[in-house]
Amino acid sequence: MNSAIEIRLKRLPHGEGLPIPALATSGAAGMDVVAAEDVIIPPGGRHAVATGFAFAIPEGYEVQVRPRSGLALKNGITCLNTPGTIDADYRGEVKVILANLGAEPFAVKRGERIAQLVAAPVQQARFAEVDDLDETARGAGGFGSTGR
Numbered sequence: 001m002n003s004a005i006e007i008r009l010k011r012l013p014h015g016e017g018l019p020i021p022a023l024a025t026s027g028a029a030g031m032d033v034v035a036a037e038d039v040i041i042p043p044g045g046r047h048a049v050a051t052g053f054a055f056a057i058p059e060g061y062e063v064q065v066r067p068r069s070g071l072a073l074k075n076g077i078t079c080l081n082t083p084g085t086i087d088a089d090y091r092g093e094v095k096v097i098l099a100n101l102g103a104e105p106f107a108v109k110r111g112e113r114i115a116q117l118v119a120a121p122v123q124q125a126r127f128a129e130v131d132d133l134d135e136t137a138r139g140a141g142g143f144g145s146t147g148r
């Protein structure tokens, strides 16, 4: 494992008493994050669930918000915009946009783990407009052009 980067974290008033997201095992990629509110998400519904924390991620990194497989498999709960992107310059509350793809209403309880956060390096880029692109064997083939 490479060494962990440090992300400054601010606890918001409604985050009082909630655990700080942390790696559960030495080889874990994701830090489980818990809900800071109680909410019921109906089948087909979605909600931006509060986490009670704001971050200052070091420049050159992002934090991705990813679903938990257990909630997905057992309850049809996912992050609608997965992977959610927390920008390094975002200072608002981190929220988890949960969507209920299951058949039953899902009760989110304060303190329950709802998603996992993965820190990742970001390669910024800019586009350079040109008149012609170089040719390749693939060309414009895509979307299944190589077969199943």
Ligand SMILES: O=c1ccn([C@H]2C[C@H](O)[C@@H](COP(=O)(O)OP(=O)(O)OP(=O)(O)O)O2)c(=O)[nH]1
Pocket (backbone or CB within 6 Å): 065, 081, 084, 085, 086, 087, 088, 090, 093, 094, 095, 096, 097
């Ligand atoms: O799951 C998410 C996704 C985003 N955000 C916050 C942090 C992120 O930096 C900001 C903007 O996210 P994004 O760029 O995905 O949303 P947008 O619709 O493009 O909004 P904006 O115009 O604010 O960039 O919203 C969250 O708290 N949770």
Ligand SMILES: [Mg+2]
Pocket (backbone or CB within 6 Å): none
């Ligand atoms: Mg954006």
